[in-house]
Amino acid sequence: MGNNGREPIIKIAGMGKSFGDFEALKNIHLTVHNGERVVVCGPSGSGKSTMIRCINRLEAHDVGTITVDNIDLNENTKNINAIRREVAMVFQQFNLFPHLTVVENLTLGPVRARKMNPADAEVLARKYLERVHIPEQAEKYPAQLSGGQQQRVAIARSLCMEPRIMLFDEPTSALDPEMISEVLDVMVELAEDGMTMVCVTHEMSFARKVADTMVFMDAGEIVETASPEQFFSAPESKRTQIFLNQILQY
Amino acid sequence: MVVWMKLTKGLIAGLLITVLLTGCGANWGWYVVSPSTESGRSNLKFLIDGLGYTIALSICAIVISIVIGLLIALPGLAKGRAPRTMNRVYVECFRAIPILVLLLWVYYGLPVVLDIGITAFWAGVVALAISDSAFEAEIFRGGIQSISKGQIEAADSIGLSYYDKMRYVILPQAIRRILPPLGNQLVYMLKMSSLVSVIGLSELTRRANELVVTEYRPLEIYTILVLEYLILILIVSAGVRWLEKKMRADEQ
Numbered sequence A: 001m002g003n004n005g006r007e008p009i010i011k012i013a014g015m016g017k018s019f020g021d022f023e024a025l026k027n028i029h030l031t032v033h034n035g036e037r038v039v040v041c042g043p044s045g046s047g048k049s050t051m052i053r054c055i056n057r058l059e060a061h062d063v064g065t066i067t068v069d070n071i072d073l074n075e076n077t078k079n080i081n082a083i084r085r086e087v088a089m090v091f092q093q094f095n096l097f098p099h100l101t102v103v104e105n106l107t108l109g110p111v112r113a114r115k116m117n118p119a120d121a122e123v124l125a126r127k128y129l130e131r132v133h134i135p136e137q138a139e140k141y142p143a144q145l146s147g148g149q150q151q152r153v154a155i156a157r158s159l160c161m162e163p164r165i166m167l168f169d170e171p172t173s174a175l176d177p178e179m180i181s182e183v184l185d186v187m188v189e190l191a192e193d194g195m196t197m198v199c200v201t202h203e204m205s206f207a208r209k210v211a212d213t214m215v216f217m218d219a220g221e222i223v224e225t226a227s228p229e230q231f232f233s234a235p236e237s238k239r240t241q242i243f244l245n246q247i248l249q250y
Numbered sequence B: 001m002v003v004w005m006k007l008t009k010g011l012i013a014g015l016l017i018t019v020l021l022t023g024c025g026a027n028w029g030w031y032v033v034s035p036s037t038e039s040g041r042s043n044l045k046f047l048i049d050g051l052g053y054t055i056a057l058s059i060c061a062i063v064i065s066i067v068i069g070l071l072i073a074l075p076g077l078a079k080g081r082a083p084r085t086m087n088r089v090y091v092e093c094f095r096a097i098p099i100l101v102l103l104l105w106v107y108y109g110l111p112v113v114l115d116i117g118i119t120a121f122w123a124g125v126v127a128l129a130i131s132d133s134a135f136e137a138e139i140f141r142g143g144i145q146s147i148s149k150g151q152i153e154a155a156d157s158i159g160l161s162y163y164d165k166m167r168y169v170i171l172p173q174a175i176r177r178i179l180p181p182l183g184n185q186l187v188y189m190l191k192m193s194s195l196v197s198v199i200g201l202s203e204l205t206r207r208a209n210e211l212v213v214t215e216y217r218p219l220e221i222y223t224i225l226v227l228e229y230l231i232l233i234l235i236v237s238a239g240v241r242w243l244e245k246k247m248r249a250d251e252q
């Protein structure tokens, strides 16, 4: 599946998660290798967000194990902090800090969590703003930017933590159509640079372009894991076929 | 500028009322506080000198109450049951005790319990601060809870510690929502500081009471007292409003 003998970096085994009586995730098995790009799709409420949020412990799983870079994810705060240094998250709603300028948004993590000195952090911030193609917006506040620009700032903020893995939870679904491609372009560039990515999205053209592995979820389960070629041409499961027919219809 | 116009308006209204009352045939004797006589000036000075204690008392109490309020609010936001219960017990208890009752207990009761001496000033500070902190804890909790979950998750995912998350992400945003009710609380506290007169602290109200006993001119002296509080509180309100405006301007 395109991992070319690379090291596994995320290992999820028999993982489950309930909210009260409701079982949001059941028996999840997923291995992501270093440099691999995984695209996760599935109907609304199928547990996609919950699964990737478990990977950096924004949600705590109840059963099974999650290992990131050989660190076991459990209540141990030391492990949680260690994993959050490796894993960055980009949210659907951007979640930029509205009271801070773009460059302050970017330097907060490096300075406070990584104890980097502020001058170095600013150099780093400007480097990544360049990389997401908005170096000229550094001094503005998030509210002064368009949605697409805000999401690119959010990606740059994640990159400033120099993570080994990036998680994306529907990064383009809060955007106006004309801004989607500017964000996807940045994500394609990241993929080409070899970043390990787990991306929840319904942008199937993006998935075709970058994915090494497609994961389809339904009702809290991983129904199918396949290479994009197989996934789009000959999906094994009936549920995958129905889903693909629905979203590829237009 | 607006500040001063408001202030002047307040003053004019106050004086107008005074003049009207005088015109209504009440038997006024402004000589007790007249700036043109020696004794009037010294009476006036005696009254106004109470400002020092009133202001010092309020500032000490508000600062301490903000610190305690925050320390009480934070466990109220925790996931665990124990810290939340602690928060509830504190807030419910101290919100229920009348300030005057708390003040009497702190001044007459606390020294016996702890075997210490306490001055009227510090008894006042402690009573006002504790009573106020219960209200402020609720104000802080509401302000912090109004910050979206996404902000907290973003802060967590860039690896900020609890302290850094509060200090750099949550509180700077919450403060804008906290400031208006906190301003009200400050005004309320300034007014309640007059209660400390009952344990003998020589602040504005106490001095007015003392002067009334020697001069027998309650109407004039208490009118001055009303004006003193009015001016003080108008200034504080204007200050709070200025701060709110400044913060709104900073945001953009």
Ligand SMILES: Nc1ncnc2c1ncn2[C@@H]1O[C@H](COP(=O)(O)OP(=O)(O)OP(=O)(O)O)[C@@H](O)[C@H]1O
Pocket (backbone or CB within 6 Å): A019, A022, A024, A042, A043, A044, A045, A046, A047, A048, A049, A050, A051
């Ligand atoms: N905090 C929560 N408390 C209770 N139920 C939750 C919570 N978060 C998610 N759920 C439930 O878990 C299920 C999976 O949610 P999740 O957000 O992971 O779905 P999703 O696949 O990301 O859907 P969408 O495409 O709409 O984002 C849903 O039924 C949802 O209602």
Ligand SMILES: [Mg+2]
Pocket (backbone or CB within 6 Å): A048, A049, A050, A169, A170
């Ligand atoms: Mg989701």
